[in-house]
Amino acid sequence: MNAINLQQKLKKFSDHWHPRQIAGIDDMQVLLAKVKGEFVWHKHEKEDELFQVVKGTLFIQFRDRTEEVKQGEIIVVPKGVEHCPMTKDGEEVHIMLFEKLSVKHTGEVTDEKTRTTYPKI
Amino acid sequence: MNAINLQQKLKKFSDHWHPRQIAGIDDMQVLLAKVKGEFVWHKHEKEDELFQVVKGTLFIQFRDRTEEVKQGEIIVVPKGVEHCPMTKDGEEVHIMLFEKLSVKHTGEVTDEKTRTTYPKI
16 A cells, blocks of 8 residues: 555666556556557457557557557547557657556457566556 | 556546546556645455555555555555545645445545546546
């Protein structure tokens, strides 16, 4: 029951597209990630996914359009919807994710970016 | 699937201790609230509760101590733990809450601050 400082947690890792777990709420978890460039097209069949941008600007590509999510904004990607997060101009973007403990970050896809564990930090 | 800007949402209401719903993720919800002064001692028997401070400094009183949660920090209050949020020196604090749709914000207590609905904004 201590306050969790996102900036302090973000100092603990530097790799991209590998979420770290910083808290749990019921059957959901809070993850932090640093991202840069383009991720992988995927979907989560059973879980919604919330992104909050902590630093920078995230672009979430959907099949028909791209949504810009600025620092301090949130977006929910509903279950079943294909998406592919990316950043532009080589920017490193910091994001917080809220989602079920069961979520795999690359969804139904296995890719070189797939990580099977989200270390607690 | 649009970005949600917290600052724009916060402009839509001004009353204290009355959360507004801005998003849903599976069986959980994201709420925004403006708070000032002291809330009500309560607990949630079945639900954890996550607070994120968007502006100002929130103090969460537990029975044995008080935790300070600064802007940009988060804290999870586990189910069953009595707590009473407050602000100091008349500061209006803006918070985002992440919790089950089933949560009642005053928990097992009914008080003059109790609101039975969280309007969507």
